[in-house]
Amino acid sequence: MAKVTVSVVTVQASLPSGSVVGAFRLSLLDANGAVVQTQDSATPQAVFSGVADGDYVVSVARLDGNGSNIAEPVTASVHVAVQPVVYDAPASLSVTVEAE
16 A cells, blocks of 8 residues: 655636635546545645555645635546565575584
């Protein structure tokens, strides 16, 4: 399993008339577009824990005060591949017997 950290770079944009700025919605989607994890955050960052190996899309939207998207979400693809933990395991033996 992996921890995926998302940090969003923001730019200033015009707020639609009558809107109130809400949270950032950061979502991790699987290869089929299904939501794996979602976080609403006051800051433009999130950490998704316990993510299995595979291909994902990270989606970030800015919400208004009612929880609706203010604009189209920004997306990025990510591939998660955690290297296995390895150790030296016994594989075979070599035994020599000699007379003393």
